[in-house]
Amino acid sequence: MYMMRSSSENKDREKLVSDRDLFRFALSYIKPHKKGITISIILVILASFIGLLPELMIKKIIDNDIPKNDKEGLLNSVTIMIIIYLVSWVIGFIYAYLIVKIGQTTIFNVRNDMYTKLLNQSQTYYDHNQSGRINSKLTNDVDTLSNFLSSSLVGLVASIFQLSGILIIMFYFDITLSLISFAVVPLLFLLAYVIRVPIRNISMKRRKTISDVTSNLAENISGAQVSKSFTREKVNLQEFTAANKENYDVSIRATSLFAIITPAIGLISALGTMLILGYAGYQNAVIGSNKYSPGTIAVFMAYLTRFFQPIITLSMFYSVYQSALASLERIYLFLHEDVTVEEIENPAKMKITNGSIRFENVDFAYKKDMPIFQNLNVTIEGGKTLALVGTTGAGKSSFVKLISRVYDIQNGSIEIDGQDVSSLSLHSLRKSIGLVPQEPRLFNTTILENLRYGNPEISNIDLKQKMSEIGFDEIIKSLPEGYETIVNEGGKRLSRGQRQLIAFGRALIKDPDILILDEATSNLDPIGELRIQKALKKILPNRTAIIVAHRLSTIRNADRILVLENGEIVQDGTHQFLVFEDGNYQKMYLKQVSEPMEDKELAAKILQKK
Template identity: 35%
Template sequence: MAKTMANQPKQSRHLNRFYYPLDQAVEKPFNWKQMLRLLGYVKPYTGKLVPGAIIAMFISTLIRMAVPVLIGKVAIDIAIKDKDTGFLTYLVIGISILYLVSYLANTFRIKWVNILGQNVIYDLRRNLFSHVQHLSHNFFDKRSAGSILVRILNDVNSLQELFTNGIINLLMDVVMLIGIVVILFVLSPPLALAVMVVLPIMFYISTKLRRNIRRAWQDVRIQKSRLNSHLNESMQGIRITQSFSQEEENTEFFNGVNTDNFESERLATKKSAYFGPFVEMSNAIGTVILISYGSHLLLLGEANGGIEIGTFVSFAFFLGMFWEPISRLGQIYNQLLVAMASSERIFEFLDEQPNVEEKPDAKTIDKMKGHIEFDKVQFSYDEDRIALHEISLEMKPGQTVALVGHTGSGKSTIANLISRFYDPTKGAVKIDGNDLRDLKLDSLRKNISVVLQDTFIFSGTIMENIRFGRPDASDEEVFEAAKVVGADEFIRRLADGYQTEVEERGNILSAGERQLLSFARALLADPRILILDEATASIDTETEMKIQQALRKLLKGRTAIMIAHRLSTIREADQIIVLQHGKILEKGNHQELMQRRGEYFDLVKSQFQMLNTL
C-alpha cells in the first residue's frame, strides 16, 4: 500500500487543492428563457445593425436559391433545349450580376454582425464586471480570484462566435432550409420525399448527442476555472514557492490540472465532432437516392410522371446546398451548447445578490460626526463559528480607539462591520445614531478610510495610487498628504518621482514604502473615520515614530480605530478595548488598564519580556 502511494502522481494526492463546490457542472435541460435573456443584449442594436444584417442575409440567401432554378429550369430546359444562345447569354450576365449583388450583401452582413457581436460582448463584460464590483465580501470569500477571472474573460469570450456569426447564420440557414424544401417539393414531390427519408434518423441521433455534448462543454468551463485559479495563486505565491524549493512539486500539480483541462477540451471537441460525420453520411445516402431514383424518374420522362434533365440538375444543386446549412446548424448547435454552458455561469454571477443590500429609501450622510455604537452585536461568518458575541461599545467623535487581543478575537470583524462589508447577525451598528443598514453605502464609505496590513498598490503611477480614493484631488493636495505621512522623501528619490510607474501590487517598492503610500491614499480622502488594521506592522520602528507624530495631527477631529499587535503604537489611544474570542474583556485607557493588572497588563508584560529577551 505504501509503495502504491509512493508511486502515485503527486497531483492526484492533492486532488482537492483547487476543488470549488460552487463551480460544478449542473444537469439542466436547454434553458430557452436563459437564451432569450442572453439575446436581450442584442436589443440596443436592433435599430440599425440587426435590420441591415437581416436584409443583407435575405438578399444573399434568395439569390443562392434562385441560381439553381435559373440554371436547371431556365438555362437547361429552355435556353439550351431551344438552342437560344442570345437568351442564354443574357441569362449568364444576369446570374453574374446576381452573384455580384450576393457578394456585396455578404460583405455588409459580415461587417454588421461583427460590429454587433463586439458591442454585445463589450456590454456583457462591462455589466458583469460592474455587478461583481458591487457584490459583498461574502461572495469573494467563497470563490478564488481565478474562477472569477474565467467567467469575466473566458466565458464571455466563448459567446463571441455566437453573436458575431451564430445568430445570423442560424436565421440564414433556417430560411435556406425552408426555401430549399419548398422548392424541391415544387420541382418533384416524389424525389423530394425520397432524398429526405434520412432526416428523421439524423434528427434522432443528434437529439441523443445533445446532453453529452452540453455536459462536456460545462466541464471544459470548470476545468478552465481551476487552471486559472492555480495559475493566479502560483504567480502570487511564487516567492513562497521558491523559498521552500517547491518548484518541482508545483509544476507537477500544474501538469495534473493542465491534463484535466486538456482532457476535458479533447472530450468536448470529440463529442462535438460526431455531428459532422453524420451529416456527411446523410449527404452520401441522399446523393445515392438522387442518382438511383432520380435517374429512374429522368428515364420515365415528364410526360409519364418523371422529370426533365433541368429538374435533375437543379435537384443536384439543391441537394448539395441542403446538407451545407444542416452541417452549419450542427456547428451552431455546438455554439449554442457552449454559449449555454457559459451563460449559465455568467448569469449565476449576475443573479448573485449582495448580502449587504442597500434599502431603496436609504439615507445619505453629508457631514458625518463619527459617533460609532455597537448595540448587542453578534456576528458569524458561518453557522459553526461565532466571531462576535453580542458586544456593546461606544466610540465617541474624535476618539482614537484601539482594539487589542489575540488572533481571532474579533478585532478585524469589528472594523469590517463599521465599513459595512458585512451586516450583523444580531443587533445593530450605528453611526451618528443611524443604523448602517439605513444608509447609502457610498455615503457611508466615502467617510471612512481603511489602511490594511497587506496593502494593495495598483498598476500605474504613484500619483494615481495616492489619488485613488479621491480622484479630483489636486497635485498639491497629493504632495501634502505624502509629506504628512513621511512618504514624500522616498518618492522624490525615485527616478520619476510621483510619476514613477509601479507594477502590479507595487513590487518595485518595499513593504514599508507601500504602507506609507496607503497612508497617504487614506488620508487624502479626508475621512471622518479612519481604520488602521495592523497598518504599522510592515514599517520599521524609526518610520513608525515619524508616522505616530503625523497621526497625532491627522487624527484630531476624526474617529480612529486602531488594530495592532504591537502595543507600543496604541499607548496614547483614548480608549483601549481588549477582546477575546469575540467578547469584550476590558475597556479603558492605557493607564487604567495597566492599573487593573488584567488581560491587557499581561499582554504588555509578555511583549516587554519578549523584547528584553531579544
C-alpha cells in the same frame, strides 16, 4: 485545492431557473434592438433566397447556352450570376454586421451589468467564491452567449429559410427526384441524434475544465511568492499539469467528436449524389426517357450538397442552444445572487459632526454557530484615538470591518454621530472612512494614481504637498521614476514596507473623518514605523482613529486601548494604566519590550511591583 468547488458554485448548478424566467431575462437585453433584429431577419430571408439563384443559372448555361453555342446568352447568364453573388454578398454583409453589432452590444451590456454586480457585491460573496471561477463567468459564459447570439441564432434563421427555398425549388423541378434525394435525410437526423448528447456533455466538460485551469492559474499567480517560499513549484506544476491535462483530454475528445461531422456529412452527401445519378442515369440510359437533362441533374446535385448543412445546423442547434442556456442560467444566477449588505430604500447621507462611534448590544457571527461578538457595547469618543489589541482571532479586524459595513451585524446597532450605519448610503459611509489594511492592495499604475485612488479630484501639487507634510515625499522621489513609478499588479515592484507607506498615504489623501489602521505597521521596519508615528502625530488630532495593532509601541499615545479576547473586552484603559494592571496587555507588553531605554525602565518598575 483549486478543484474544490465553492458552495455558491454548487448552488448555482443545483438551483433551477425556469425557461420562462430565462427567456424574460434574455428578452430584457434584446428588446431594445427589436428594430435592428427585424431588419436583420428580413435581410437574412432575402440573402437565403437570393443565394439559391446561381444554381438555376447553372442549369440554363448547361442546358441552353452551351449546347446552342449562345455566346450572348452565356455572357448574360454569367453576368446575372455575378450580380446575384454581389447582391447576396452585400445583403449578407449588412445583416451579419447588424446581428454582430446587436449581439456584441447585448454582451457589452450583460458584462457591464455583471461587473457592476461584482462591484456592489458584499465581502461574503468574495469570501466564498474563487476569483478564477468568477472570471470564468465574466469571460467564458459571456463568450458562449456571445457566440450564440452573433452566430448560432443567425445560422438557425438562415438555415430555416435556405432549407425552405431548396425544398421549393427541388420539388418544383421534379418531385420523384426530390424524394429520392431526400432518402438519405434520415441518416442525417440519425447522425445529429447520435452526436447531440455527446457534444452537449463534452461542451459542458470543456467549460468545467477550462474553468479549473483558469482558477488554478489565478490562484498560483497571486500566490507565487508564497509558493516559492515553501518550494511548492514542483507540486504546483503537478496540480496545474493535472488540470491542464484534463482540459487537454476533453478538448481532444471534443475535437474528435466534431471531426466526425464533416466527413459523415460528406459520405451521406456522396450517397445522395449516387442515388440521383443512378436514378437519372437509369431513366435516361436504360429506359431511354431522357427525362432529366444534364442541367437538371447538376442543379439537383448542387442543391443536395447545400441541403445537408442546414439540416445539420438545425439538428445541432439544440445542443448549442442548451450550452447557451446553461451559460445564460449561470449569468442569471450571478446577477440575482443575494447581496448580504444592502442599502435601505432612500438611504440617508452621512453627516459627520465629531466622529463618535457607538456599538450597542451588537451580535455578529460569520457563521451562525460561531459568534464573534455577543452583546458588545463600546462607545468611541469623537476626535480621539482608540487602539484594539488582542491575540489572533480575538475579533479586532472584525470590529473595524463592521464600522464600514463590510459585513452586517445580526443584532444591535452601530452608530456614527447618532446615525445608524444601516440607514446610511454605503457611498457616503465609506467615503467618510479611510482604511489602511494589513495587506495593502496597490494597482498596476503609477504611485501618483495609487495615491489619488480615493480622491481622484486632488491636484498633483496638493497631493505632493500632503506627502511632503507627512514626510513621504522624499521616499517616493527616491524611487526610479518617482511619482510616475509603475508599481505593477499588487505593487510587486515595491517592498512590503513601501507598499504599506503608499497605502497609508492613499488613506490620508482621502482626508477621511474616521481613520482605521488595521495592523498598518506590521510590515514596516523601525524607520518606516517611526515615519508613520510622526505622520500620525500631525493628522490624528481632532480626528477619530481606530488602530489595530500587535506592536504595542505604535499605540502608546492612544487615548484609549481596548484588549479583546474571544470577542469580549477584557481590559479598557490607557497604555500607562494597562501596563501596571495584571492582565493580557501587561503580558504582551513585557514580551515585546526590548529597544527603548524608557521601556526597559518601565518594564523594571512593573516587574518590581509584581
